[in-house]
Amino acid sequence: MLRIACPFCGLRDHSEFAYGGDATVVYPALDAGEDAWHDAVFMRENVRGVQLETWHHVNGCRMWLIVERDTLTHEIVSVRPAHPEWANAITTETSLKGDT
Amino acid sequence: MSKFSLWSVIQNGLNRQQGWQRQWRDPDPREKYDVVIVGAGLHGLATAYYLAKNHYVRNVAVLEKGWLGGGNAGRNTTIIRSNYMMPGNRQFYEHSLKLWEGLSHELNYNVMFSQRHHVTLLHSPAARDGAARRYNTMKLTDSDAEMWDLPTLRKEIPHLNYDNARFPIIGAAVQRRAGNARHDAVAWGYARGADGLGVDIIQNCEVTGVVRENGKVMGLKTTRGEIGAGKVGLAVAGNTSRLWQMAGLGNLPIETHKLQAFVSEPIKPLLDHVVVFGVGGAHFYISQSDKGGMVFGGDLDWYKSYAQRGNLPVVQDVCECATSILPCLGRVRLLRHWSGLMDMSMDGSPFICKTPVENLYLNAGWNYGGFKASPASGWYFADLIANNRAHETVGHFTLDRFRKGVIIDERGAGPDPKLHG
Numbered sequence: 195m196l197r198i199a200c201p202f203c204g205l206r207d208h209s210e211f212a213y214g215g216d217a218t219v220v221y222p223a224l225d226a227g228e229d230a231w232h233d234a235v236f237m238r239e240n241v242r243g244v245q246l247e248t249w250h251h252v253n254g255c256r257m258w259l260i261v262e263r264d265t266l267t268h269e270i271v272s273v274r275p276a277h278p279e280w281a282n283a284i285t286t287e288t289s290l291k292g293d294t
Numbered sequence: 295m296s297k298f299s300l301w302s303v304i305q306n307g308l309n310r311q312q313g314w315q316r317q318w319r320d321p322d323p324r325e326k327y328d329v330v331i332v333g334a335g336l337h338g339l340a341t342a343y344y345l346a347k348n349h350y351v352r353n354v355a356v357l358e359k360g361w362l363g364g365g366n367a368g369r370n371t372t373i374i375r376s377n378y379m380m381p382g383n384r385q386f387y388e389h390s391l392k393l394w395e396g397l398s399h400e401l402n403y404n405v406m407f408s409q410r411h412h413v414t415l416l417h418s419p420a421a422r423d424g425a426a427r428r429y430n431t432m433k434l435t436d437s438d439a440e441m442w443d444l445p446t447l448r449k450e451i452p453h454l455n456y457d458n459a460r461f462p463i464i465g466a467a468v469q470r471r472a473g474n475a476r477h478d479a480v481a482w483g484y485a486r487g488a489d490g491l492g493v494d495i496i497q498n499c500e501v502t503g504v505v506r507e508n509g510k511v512m513g514l515k516t517t518r519g520e521i522g523a524g525k526v527g528l529a530v531a532g533n534t535s536r537l538w539q540m541a542g543l544g545n546l547p548i549e550t551h552k553l554q555a556f557v558s559e560p561i562k563p564l565l566d567h568v569v570v571f572g573v574g575g576a577h578f579y580i581s582q583s584d585k586g587g588m589v590f591g592g593d594l595d596w597y598k599s600y601a602q603r604g605n606l607p608v609v610q611d612v613c614e615c616a617t618s619i620l621p622c623l624g625r626v627r628l629l630r631h632w633s634g635l636m637d638m639s640m641d642g643s644p645f646i647c648k649t650p651v652e653n654l655y656l657n658a659g660w661n662y663g664g665f666k667a668s669p670a671s672g673w674y675f676a677d678l679i680a681n682n683r684a685h686e687t688v689g690h691f692t693l694d695r696f697r698k699g700v701i702i703d704e705r706g707a708g709p710d711p712k713l714h715g
Contacts (some may be wrong), residue, residue: 195606196597210632213597215710216549228697235709236640236696239546240535242600265550266600 196263199273201281214248216274217260242266248276257281258282298402317482318489319607321702323496327355329679330514331529332537334358335367336477337657337664338529338673339484339495341679342494343401343487348673349680354493355523357516359500363481366531366664369602369634371555371579371591372602373568374666375412375472376437380702381429382690388437389687390670391471402588403483405475406584410567412472413442413451415619417461417573425467444467451567455621461573474568474581475495477665504541510652511541522566527655527679529671532600532635534658547640547696548659549711551594554604556612556631558623560586571619578615587629588618594636594712604633636661642655642714643702646675647684648693655679656693661714 196208216238222230239245240267249259258276263269275281296302296315306313331338334356345351358364374394377385377454385591398405416422422441429439447466448456456463464514485495496518503515513522529538539547565588568581580590591610595605609631617624637644639659644667649656657675660667674688684691690700707713 207607208597208605213712215712216600230447232697233545236547237549238535238549238711239545239548240598242536242550245598247598257426265598268599268601 196268196270198249198261200254200257200259200268201273201275202250202257206251206254208249210251210253211259212250213254214250214258217246243283244266244271252276299670304389305625315379317486318495321494321496323355323516323518323521324494326513326524327438328524329527330354330521330523330525331356331527331528331713332514332693333365334485334497335365335529335531336363336481336484336493337531337660338527339363339481339488340668341527341657341675342493342495342672343484343491344672344676345680346488346493349676351676351680352492354488355521356488356493356495357401357499357501357514357521357609358495358497358505359517361497362485362495363478366634367481369555369632370477370665371581371589372414372474372477372583372665373412373472373579374407374474375471376666377412377414377428377432377439377467377472377515377569379431380643382687382702384431384435385687386670386674387667387689389436389576390569390667391437391589392670393673394475394666395471396645397475398629399541401483401487403479403486404480405483407475408473409471410473410581412469412568412570413447414467414570414572415463416465416467417463419464421542421573422465422467426673429469431468432532437639438469438471440468440650442468449618449662451565451569452620453564453620454569455619460564460618472568472656476584476618479678480668498593500650501537501540504537504654506542509711511654525653525655525679527657527675529657529665529675531637534637534656538656541654543650546658546695549598550600551597551636551638551712552599552604553591553594553662554608554612554631554633555589555591555637557583557590557608557629558588558626559629561588561626562586564588566621569619569687571615576611576614576618578619580616584619584644588616588623589628593715594638595633596712600635602633602635604631638711638714640696640711641701641703642705643691644671645691645693646671646688646699647680648678648682649693664688
């Protein structure tokens with residue numbers, strides 16, 4: 195089991211999360227050319243080593259996270275919210291819990 | 295290399311089994327080859343064999359970083375079928391099944407190909423309609439397919455959970471010519487066949503760089519020195535992106551995911567068929583090996599990985615599937631589970647194509663389906679390398695099909711590699 199330290203919920207099993215994909219992919223402007231869209235939709239670096247990826251805490255706080263993880267050793271280097279502005283909105287209302 | 299025959303068995307039986315020879319050589323790499331194939335898995339070995347056999351290209355080396363057949367060749371559930379529907383896939387997998395049917399004779403090596411039927415369980419009228427469409431397409435395109443109603447299925451496979459399944463079984467879609475084979479024997483058979491035709495299989499030889507000159511590939515840097523090559527073919531599923539980047543070619547429409555497979559302790563004969571169970575979120579396939587172990591598998595671990603080891607949530611999912619469809623397995627103990635690296639492509643279909651570098655050819659993107667594909671994959675990849683043009687059957691297995699909009703998305707899952715099971 196991978197253990198992902200969700201910034202909102204604390205350290206949780208990865209079975210609570212859904213894997214998204216490569217977090218370095220940025221969709222181009224809608225009127226960008228075919229090449230830009232082709233590359234964004236279909237082409238991947240497929241990193242062997244530390245990569246940025248998205249995970250969805252679907253059976254938890256339902257927030258999207260950006261996880262820095264080694265695809266060879268599965269070591270998790272860092273976890274942060276994918277949408278910091280939403281994270282700020284939440285953290286001003288409730289205090290963050292530690293590990294549960 | 296001596297030929298296996300009834301006579302050789304009798305002769306060695308009278309000779310205390312002293313007359314058997316090594317099945318292939320262990321040569322040092324030469325300075326240059328006409329063709330170098332990277333990866334001595336099933337696809338690489340089959341390619342080398344058909345290059346030598348069909349195209350008389352015999353100055354060939356197959357490089358392997360570990361030992362031959364040590365990657366996905368030995369990490370699959372050995373299922374062989376051709377129940378694909380999409381144009382391109384249909385003809386390709388049918389050709390592969392036909393090659394399987396003659397493979398033991400072709401290689402003079404018993405690959406234990408067993409046409410024990412591939413039985414896809416159906417649980418709803420909609421699933422039955424979908425299967426009927428697919429299996430009718432197969433019948434109309436030179437293959438065998440049939441639909442079983444519930445009484446037929448009960449008679450053929452009596453141990454399934456017919457009485458209190460969460461999703462009651464209503465019938466099955468069946469391909470009788472499908473089945474399975476012994477994976478190691480396929481690797482060894484192709485290796486022996488290729489070696490006998492003069493191919494050098496060079497193990498413990500990891501590729502560390504691609505030598506390019508004026509847009510042409512000239513050879514490979516390896517841990518056993520630089521090896522010159524007229525042409526280079528990549529057949530390294532799981533690590534395709536790494537070699538692609540070594541060749542300076544950037545990104546690919548591929549992600550590397552891991553898929554687990556499982557085997558139970560050996561039990562008495564229970565299941566004569568390959569049975570596939572997929573409903574709701576479940577995906578499960580099972581058969582019984584000749585040794586008696588139940589061999590089964592399910593879905594990916596869902597997150598990208600280059601680690602050849604599986605994680606526990608999928609063990610639980612797969613064992614839940616096993617006991618829900620075959621409750622009699624509840625007390626059977628799991629013997630081993632393992633994981634292999636899949637080239638998951640953006641539409642679930644493979645690549646057998648030229649690359650932007652002259653004389654460099656790509657064989658990749660096999661998703662879950664590389665084992666059954668290996669004879670035809672080698673057949674058409676050899677044809678591509680020898681003739682420098684793709685056969686029409688694999689004409690759409692190109693990298694630019696995404697740009698052109700001619701994707702071959704058998705499952706209709708869209709451009710998310712992990713969803714193409």
